[in-house]
Structures are given as C-alpha cells and as structure tokens.
Amino acid sequence: MESYYDKDIYLPALNSQGEITGGVERWKAHREGILHQAFTLALTFEGKVLCQKRHHPVFGGFWDLSASSHPQWQNGVVVRSIDMLLPTVEREWSLPEGFVMEQPRRLGEIKYKAQHHDFIEHELCEFFCAEINLIPGYQPEVASDQQCCLPQNIQSLTPLAPWVEEAINAGVLAELDI
Numbered sequence: 001m002e003s004y005y006d007k008d009i010y011l012p013a014l015n016s017q018g019e020i021t022g023g024v025e026r027w028k029a030h031r032e033g034i035l036h037q038a039f040t041l042a043l044t045f046e047g048k049v050l051c052q053k054r055h056h057p058v059f060g061g062f063w064d065l066s067a068s069s070h071p072q073w074q075n076g077v078v079v080r081s082i083d084m085l086l087p088t089v090e091r092e093w094s095l096p097e098g099f100v101m102e103q104p105r106r107l108g109e110i111k112y113k114a115q116h117h118d119f120i121e122h123e124l125c126e127f128f129c130a131e132i133n134l135i136p137g138y139q140p141e142v143a144s145d146q147q148c149c150l151p152q153n154i155q156s157l158t159p160l161a162p163w164v165e166e167a168i169n170a171g172v173l174a175e176l177d178i
Helices: 026-032 081-092 151-156 162-170
Strands: 010-014 020-025 036-045 048-054 067-069 072-074 077-079 105-116 119-131 143-149
Touching (some): 010 026, 020 072, 026 119, 036 081, 036 162, 067 081, 081 119, 143 151
Parallel strands (some): 010 072
Antiparallel strands (some): 010 020, 036 067, 048 143, 072 077, 105 119
C-alpha cells in the first residue's frame, strides 16, 4: 500500500492577500515556503482535547491538536477544509466501532511561517473543533503518541507545533478555554 506521504497531492496556493492562485504540489510548497491553505482540527471528549505527537516529515515529534492537513486542489477545484476533516480523521486515527464526530465548528484562522529542517510551513490555517463520543487510537504512520488534555494544559506539551502556538497566542482557540 502506498504511503500517504508518497502520494501526489496538490494544495491551494495563495497570494499574499490569501486569494487562491492555483495548485501547488505539497512537497514543493513545503520545500519552497509557498503560502498555501491548511487546517487543524481539535477533537474534544468530555471537556478534554485529543492531541497527537506527529510522526511526519514536517514537524515530526511535535505535539499537535487532533489532526492537521490541507484542503486539496483537484482538477482546478478546491476540496475545502470542512470537506477534508472527516477523511483526515479517518486517515490519522483508528476509529472504534460506534465512533461519532459531531458537526465541526470553525474557530478562526491564522497566517504563519515556520521552518523545520529543510521544510517551511507557510500557511493560512483554519481551525475547527468537534466533539467525539469515543477516544480513538492514533495511526503509527502519522503519529507516535496521543494525550487527552485539559485545554489549559496543551501549552505544556513540548515541543508544540508552531501553528498551535500561534493560534493560542492569537486567541483563535479561546473557545476551547485555552
């Protein structure tokens, strides 16, 4: 089976005003620091946020919220963040029988730029949250650990993904009581 990281995936590239200019291959975007769309989802369970330690070429070993990925550019059309949330959760988590994710709510967005080794994240990142009824296990291809944290304890996870730090500092995650 082909690894998710080996697949050819195109992302919506953006100009400095945040307008879509076309598609860009994802590794080119991350090697060259091309501004593109992204999203992060916080899954909540009984007042806690499910966090994952990334096992990923970009910011591997960093703590993230529940899932981070990108909308996609397919045949000249954007597959929006909101439409990519469930497929991302299904890819990144082992979902138990009876798993239910409530309708995600958009929390806001941030624009940031951060470098890690040979990769540059330069993203306009939307943040969402959704309540879940069961805690899934992580998929080893994309994560190496997980924790359910009280929102105010997320900042103690180290190292913390820069987009999560930026969102906390900008107040985007305030609805989660961080």
